[in-house]
Amino acid sequence: MIYKFNFTKSAKTQQVVDVTAIFLGILVVWEVLTVQLEVLDAFLFPSPQQVLELFIGDLPTIFRGLGSSLVLLSAAYTLALATAIPLGLFVGWRRRLFNAVHPISKIMSAVPPIVYIPYAIAILPTFQLASILVIFVGAFWPIFVSTLNATVQIDKTLIDSARMLRIKERRLLFEIILPAIMPQVLTGCSVGLIFSFILLASAEMIGATSGIGWYVKYYSDFGDYGKVIVGILFIGLVVTAVMAVFDRIQRHLLRWQAKYSAD
Amino acid sequence: MLEVKHVSKSFSKDGQSQLVLSDLNLAVGAREFVCLLGPSGCGKSTLLRIMAGLDSAESGGVYLDDKLVNEPQPKCAFVFQDYALFPWKTVLENVVYGMDVHGMYDKKTRVEKAKEYLKLMHLEKYENSYIHELSGGMRQRTAIARSLALEPEILFMDEPFGALDNFTRMELQELLLDIYSKNKLSVVFVTHDISEAIYLGDRVVVMNAHPGTVHSILDINKGLVRDRTSEDFHLYEDKIMQAFQLVRKQEVEYYI
Numbered sequence: 388m389i390y391k392f393n394f395t396k397s398a399k400t401q402q403v404v405d406v407t408a409i410f411l412g413i414l415v416v417w418e419v420l421t422v423q424l425e426v427l428d429a430f431l432f433p434s435p436q437q438v439l440e441l442f443i444g445d446l447p448t449i450f451r452g453l454g455s456s457l458v459l460l461s462a463a464y465t466l467a468l469a470t471a472i473p474l475g476l477f478v479g480w481r482r483r484l485f486n487a488v489h490p491i492s493k494i495m496s497a498v499p500p501i502v503y504i505p506y507a508i509a510i511l512p513t514f515q516l517a518s519i520l521v522i523f524v525g526a527f528w529p530i531f532v533s534t535l536n537a538t539v540q541i542d543k544t545l546i547d548s549a550r551m552l553r554i555k556e557r558r559l560l561f562e563i564i565l566p567a568i569m570p571q572v573l574t575g576c577s578v579g580l581i582f583s584f585i586l587l588a589s590a591e592m593i594g595a596t597s598g599i600g601w602y603v604k605y606y607s608d609f610g611d612y613g614k615v616i617v618g619i620l621f622i623g624l625v626v627t628a629v630m631a632v633f634d635r636i637q638r639h640l641l642r643w644q645a646k647y648s649a650d
Numbered sequence: 651m652l653e654v655k656h657v658s659k660s661f662s663k664d665g666q667s668q669l670v671l672s673d674l675n676l677a678v679g680a681r682e683f684v685c686l687l688g689p690s691g692c693g694k695s696t697l698l699r700i701m702a703g704l705d706s707a708e709s710g711g712v713y714l715d716d717k718l719v720n721e722p723q724p725k726c727a728f729v730f731q732d733y734a735l736f737p738w739k740t741v742l743e744n745v746v747y748g749m750d751v752h753g754m755y756d757k758k759t760r761v762e763k764a765k766e767y768l769k770l771m772h773l774e775k776y777e778n779s780y781i782h783e784l785s786g787g788m789r790q791r792t793a794i795a796r797s798l799a800l801e802p803e804i805l806f807m808d809e810p811f812g813a814l815d816n817f818t819r820m821e822l823q824e825l826l827l828d829i830y831s832k833n834k835l836s837v838v839f840v841t842h843d844i845s846e847a848i849y850l851g852d853r854v855v856v857m858n859a860h861p862g863t864v865h866s867i868l869d870i871n872k873g874l875v876r877d878r879t880s881e882d883f884h885l886y887e888d889k890i891m892q893a894f895q896l897v898r899k900q901e902v903e904y905y906i
């Protein structure tokens with residue numbers, strides 16, 4: 388136990404050191420190429436210091452954009468969770484329904500949701516609604532398909548064990564099957580979350596007037612590449628932060644598994 | 651009284667129907683410990699599942715107090731060979747959950763009762779552990795505690811000690827007999843271990859294979875078999891061995 392703890396701790400420290408070193412290395416190369424040697428075109432490749440200054444100067448705009456982006460994202464993603472998981476459970480549990488739905492869901496989930504964007508903008512009254520729809524579709528399929536497949540493949544003795552209790556269907560679905568397949572469901576949720584970000588950025592680049600995707604598109608149209616880089620780096624930070632939160636939630640929900648019980 | 655009347659069951663294998671149980675009859679009385687003994691593949695699990703209402707018979711039927719069993723019945727519990735515990739729940743939560751589904755007691759009493767059963771199974775130190783942290787024997791004891799907490803009148807057990815080492819198995823056999831003697835319940839216990847069947851059962855049902863039928867039923871005088879090394883114990887063993895040789899001979903004829 389003690390040995391393992393020490394090992395993990397020093398491995399963590401080592402990792403922090405390594406990551407910092409790589410990060411600093413990139414900064415140094417960037418600085419040398421743009422400022423010291425001036426081999427890169429200053430218009431396309433602003434220096435690290437310029438980017439930092441632009442970032443700080445634009446913070447209010449950037450955070451307002453983040454606000455409107457997160458509203459779209461959380462509305463669509465919550466809707467996807469609330470529909471895909473119960474539907475996946477229910478369809479997976481009913482054999483006949485599964486046989487009918489499975490081929491259809493295979494075709495539907497194969498369509499890259501990005502192609503819906505122009506049509507969604509055309510049929511829905513506001514851009515907000517259109518992007519929520521598209522992000523929803525993008526998140527829905529991975530969550531639905533992983534829930535569906537895991538439900539169909541669930542360990543049958545677990546079901547028998549619950550059936551011996553003469554359990555009601557509703558409790559069986561949400562208190563036995565759902566926790567049992569939670570690892571697969573969460574994998575689907577994480578894929579769905581990444582898709583959501585891709586679709587959010589795409590939708591904003593096509594039709595928005597604010598948001599983090601819009602920011603990048605807007606300034607590249609003006610040829611302001613310093614701000615484009617600011618936008619890209621910021622999106623990277625936001626996605627990383629959201630995925631870190633997701634990871635914490637996943638660890639909590641799967642704390643009963645051997646691989647997560649250590650922490 | 652649980653009665654199996656003319657039960658047949660077949661499964662399809664490679665497109666062919668294979669008869670697993672053929673016109674099988676059996677009765678389990680109240681407060682009786684019955685062991686189903688037979689070679690692997692003779693249909694013990696299939697029979698036990700039909701008796702518990704988890705599967706249905708093809709013809710014939712199972713009757714509990716003259717009522718047809720077509721689904722799991724109240725006051726029955728099943729201990730599975732591979733435990734079938736809920737790994738996302740702690741040991742204590744596993745025991746409490748069944749009582750909750752059955753609507754037994756209030757929340758506080760459920761926890762108290764669950765703790766009592768865990769203590770009986772020497773698991774009080776592991777109440778808050780998750781299943782993956784337990785050894786095989788501890789998992790099986792949790793599964794037994796979970797079933798007992800339902801205060802069943804009939805306890806079905808499918809080779810519950812099959813995966814355990816000798817020491818743990820003997821310890822759990824003692825524990826089970828102790829619980830059986832103190833509670834008003836019948837036990838239907840599947841095993842392929844001859845001495846386990848003699849040691850535990852009031853009656854041992856010896857089964858034939860291909861298709862599964864009852865070969866013979868042996869009444870055990872429990873007073874005589876408390877000592878596994880006694881003369882009488884060996885006598886019972888011999889009897890069952892002979893029965894199995896008969897079974898084997900029949901099978902050979904069947905294959906010729």
Ligand SMILES: Nc1ncnc2c1ncn2[C@@H]1O[C@H](COP(=O)(O)OP(=O)(O)OP(=O)(O)O)[C@@H](O)[C@H]1O
Nearest residue numbers: 661662670688689690691692693694695696697842
């Ligand atoms: N769901 C099923 N589908 C097809 N065949 C099955 C099924 N369940 C059991 N069988 C077949 O029925 C026969 C009896 O199986 P069963 O599990 O009842 O045997 P068993 O006596 O419990 O054996 P063991 O001691 O190995 O557990 C076997 O030949 C098996 O292949």
Ligand SMILES: [Mg+2]
Nearest residue numbers: 694695696808
């Ligand atoms: Mg079996």
